[in-house]
Amino acid sequence: MHAIAIESQRLVWREHEAPGPVGAGEVRIEVAWAGVNRADLMQRAGKYPPPPGAPDIPGLEVSGTIVEVGPRVERFRRGDAVCALLAGGGYAEQVVVDEAQVLPIPANLGLREAAALPEVFATAWLNLYMEGAAQTGQRILLHAAASGVGTAAIQLCRAFGNPCFVTAGSQEKLDACSRLGADAGWNRHDGSFVEAVKAWGGADMILDPVGGDYVEQDLAVLNADGRLVLIGLMGGMDAKLDLGRMLMKRQRVIGSTLRSRSPKAKGAILDALHAQVWPKLASGEIKPLIAESWPIQEADSALQHLDDNANIGKVLLRVSA
Incomplete structure (x- = not known):
């Protein structure tokens, strides 16, 4: 062959x-x-x-x-x-x-x-509803949302009753995410997404393939008892954590890969x-x-x-x- x-x-x-x-x-x-x-x-x-x-x-x-x-x-x-x-x-x-x-x-x-x-829907389902334990009505933040995994995750959120806020790298991508069912979005080239997500109501669960300095921002918008599921490191392997906030808000950070299972x-x-x-x-x-x-x-x-x-x-x- x-x-x-x-x-x-x-x-x-x-x-x-x-x-x-x-x-x-x-x-x-x-x-x-x-x-x-x-x-x-x-x-x-x-x-x-x-x-x-x-x-x-x-x-x-x-x-x-x-x-x-x-x-x-x-x-x-x-x-x-x-x-x-x-x-x-x-x-x-x-x-x-x-x-x-x-x-x-x-x-x-x-x-x-x-x-x-197979890969994108398995990744999205695993991390939204198994690792992330998202329940109907909970608010979800999706990064790199115009990707294969992101576009699958948006549709799952729409189908299973989870409002979602997305980040992407252009207005064209944000418009595409909106057509798929995203409730709100942020262009990553406009800087930090923290205030926009807070104004939206914060996130109960976050799906993040970026890592790096996104993690500190993620935890700033993650609601009490929220889950951050990290599935990639496009932004780097080092992150700053506010352990006090994690403790007081009972936040959880979950690392997840699919390939090695x-x-x-x-x-x-x-x-x-x-x-x-x-x-x-x-x-x-x-x-x-x-x-x-x-x-x-x-x-x-x-x-x-x-x-x-x-x-x-x-x-x-x-x-x-």
């Missing part, structure tokens, strides 16, 4: 040994589309190696067709159109993955749209998505937002688009569609 190799921080499409054999409870998927994520940028730069046992090929989500099923696979059969959440290996013609990490494509969606679902843990997240979110995707109440797509041979261009923060929604790679 062909797959992407990282050579001198460039992505090269070349011959690669096919994954396998298919083990008990696993399926082999012929990949049609792959999603692009910031983890892929970090892996290309040598800063985010795959977890032990995962392929060194980048790519955390795919859509495609099952071409082989292993022993004890219960939910899928050869020929099924599916999407999958991976620990790596998605930038390839084939992947082998535990069936727990695979979902059927929602009714009325195609393979292209399905590739925009076990197949069983990922399966529990996907089971929740299938029950709670897949019907809303099938009905059109929630829609994947796709920014751009490139052929897999031009993966570097796709990653550059993401690195430039030029996207509103999900960036995809066409593998064999």
Whole structure:
């Protein structure tokens, strides 16, 4: 098969040994589309190696067709159109993955749209409603809200009764977030968001992929008993904390990653998505937002688009569609 190799921080499409054999409870998927994520940028730069046992090929989500099923696979059969959440290996013609990490494509969606679902909706659901424990009516602050995860999170907030305030890097992005259901927003180039969020009523839960100096501002707007869920470090690894305020307001800071979780843990997240979110995707109440797509041979261009923060929604790679 062909797959992407990282050579001198460039992505090269070349011959690669096919994954396998298919083990008990696993399926082999012929990949049609792959999603692009910031983890892929970090892996290309040598800063985010795959977890032990995962392929060194980048790519955390795919859509495609099952071409082989292993022993004890219960939910899928050869020929099924599916999407999958991976620990790596998605930038390839084939992947082998535990069936727990695979979902059927929602009714009325195609393979292209399905590739925009697994990583972003799993990340958003996990951190909003599992780690962040958001309850109906609680107010949520979303940073980098025009990203794939951000646009998924806005729609989840709208669908499950959570007003959300968003930050993004341009008025165009803020307008797009508003169309998806954001209640209010702030252009990050206008400086601190603290006073705007306080005037909005503060936040009961914050989803932050930025870190750095955003953390101090986050805690300044986080309400009593609020949860800050940190899912990325785009703004740096160092932050200033007011421990006194955290103590008095009973604030919690939660670090969360998805990639390194076990197949069983990922399966529990996907089971929740299938029950709670897949019907809303099938009905059109929630829609994947796709920014751009490139052929897999031009993966570097796709990653550059993401690195430039030029996207509103999900960036995809066409593998064999």
